[in-house]
Amino acid sequence: MAVALSLSLIPGTSLLVVIGYLTYLILWRCFLSPLARIPGPKLAALTYWYECYFDIVQPAQYAFKIKALHQKYGRVVRIGPNDVSIADPDFFNTIYAPGPGHKRDKNPKHNRALGVNSSIGGSVSQELHRKRREALNPFFSPQRIHRLDSHLTSKAAQVENLFAEATESGEAVNLSDVYFAFCSDIVHEYCFGNDPNLLNDMHLASTRRNNVASVLGRVKIMFHFGWIRTLMGLLPPGTIARDMMMFRRRVRTAVDQVLAYEPSPEKMPSIFTHLRDDAELPAAEKSAQRLEDEAVLMTMAGTYSPMLSLVAAQYHLLARPEIMTKLRIELAAHGSATTAAQLERLPYLSAIVQEAHRLTFGLTGRNPRVCPDETIVYAHNKDPGQTYAFPPGTSLSVSTLVIHTDESLFPSPWHFDPDRWLTTTDDPNGLVPADPVTNEEQGEEQDATSSLVSRRRRSMLSFMRGPRICIGRHLANAEMAVLLAAMARWNLELFETDEEDVRFKHDYHVMCPRLGSQGVRVKVKGKWGE
C-alpha cells in the first residue's frame, strides 16, 4: 500500500522538479545572471533554440540576424544564454589578440560543427593550441611559402592549358571547380608530398568540391545536434552522410600512407612527414586519429576558403571590365614581376585580393573566445553608458559580417571596390609592404591620408587575428596573386553566372552564395590581346 502510494507520487514530484528547474533557468538566464543587463532579445538570452531557429529553419541566417540585432540594440548584444557579440573593431584585439599573460580559449561547443576536435583549430585551450601551432609554424612562414614559387607557377600554367583547350572546344569552364582543384593540388602536395593532379580531372574536381560543400552544409545541424555525429560513428560506414565519410576516408588513406613509411633523409619533408618525425611531439600527438583530424582541417581550409576568395575576385574582374583594365595596366608596367612574392607587392593586385577577402568574410559563423580566468570589460570610449563586464567563461565574439559591412569603414559595403585599399603613401615604385597589417602594428606607415586605409586594414577579420590567425594566409595570398595574374592573360566571359553566385547569402561556417549555385562559369574567348 505504502509502496503504491510512493509510486503514484513520482510523476507529480518529477513534474515539480522540472517546473522548478525551468523556473530557475528562466530567472537566472533572464534576470539574475551577470549577463542579464546586456541588451538583446530575451528569447536569445533564455535558450539556444533561438539561434537554432535562425541556423536551421531559416537556414544559416544567424550571422545576418546578429547584424540586425546590432542595428536594433547597439554595439553589445547578448546573442545566446552565455554568448555576447560585440560590433566594435577597436575591441577586437581584446577578445582575440590580448597579448601575453591573457588566456583566450575556444568555446568547445563550437568544435561540434566540423568534428575536427584534435586538430590545431579544434584545440580548446590556449596551451595545447600553442604546442600544435609551434609544430606547424615552420611550414607557413612567407619565406617557406615562397619556396613553392615554381610549383605555383607550373600549376597556374596547367590552368592556362585548360583555358587553351576550352578556347578550342567552346565549352563552358567552371572556375569554382578549376580553382578548387588548383588549391587542392597545392595543399595536398604540401601536406603529403604528392600531387593528386586534380586539375587533370575536372569531373572529379567537381565531385570533390561538392563533397566538401555538403560537409559544410551540415555544420549547423552538427553544431546544434552534436549527438548526430556520435550516432554516425556507431552506424556502419556510409549509412548516412556518405560524402562526409568518403571525404574523411580519403584523407585518412593519405595519413596512413605517410605513417606507413620510414623517414627518408633524401626526401623533402611534407607537413605530415614532419609531424610524424618530430621528436619533440609526444606519441599521442602523432596518432593516426589526431593526424586525420589535422589533415581534414588542413585540406578543407586550404582548398575551399582560397577558392571562395579566388572566384569572388575573378567574378568582379569579369563583371567590371574597368577593374580588369587597371589590373592589366599594372601587370604590364611590372612585367618582370612573376613570382608570388613580386606579384603580392603590386598595389592594385593586392587591393583586389584584399577586397575579395573582405567580401568572402573568412569564417562567417560565430568564432567565439572564452577567457577562463579574467573578467573582460567593454567600455565604449564615447558612451560611458555602454560599459559592460563579462565574467570569466563568457563566450565573446565579433562578427565578420558586421565589421566588413560597417558603412563607416566601408561605404557601399557590398560594392567590390579595390580602390578602398589604396593609400597615397604607397611606395613610389608602386609597391606595397609585404604584410601591411604587421607593419602598421609596428608603427610604420602612418599619416593622415592613409589613416582610413590603415583602420580598414586593422578591421579586416578574414584571417582572424592573434595567436590563432590563419596559418595558411601567406599561401592563400601567394596562390591568389599568381593565379589572378595568369587569368588576366585570358579573355573570359561570364556564362550563366551573376553576382548571387559569389555573394554571401548563407553562413555554413564559410560563406555560401545562393543555394543551388553551380559556381562561377565562363566561356574562354582566347588569349587576351591576340
Ligand code: HEM
Ligand atoms: C582565403 C583563404 C583563407 C581564409 C579566408 C582562411 C581563414 C581562416 C580563419 C579565419 C582562421 C581562424 C580560425 C579560428 O579562429 O579558429 C583560419 C585558421 C586556419 N587556417 Fe585558414 N584561411 C584561408 C586559407 C588557408 C590555407 C590555404 C590553409 C592551409 C594551407 C589554411 C589553414 C588553416 C589552419 C590549419 C587554421 C587553424 C589555425 C590555428 O588554429 O592556429 N587556411 N583560417
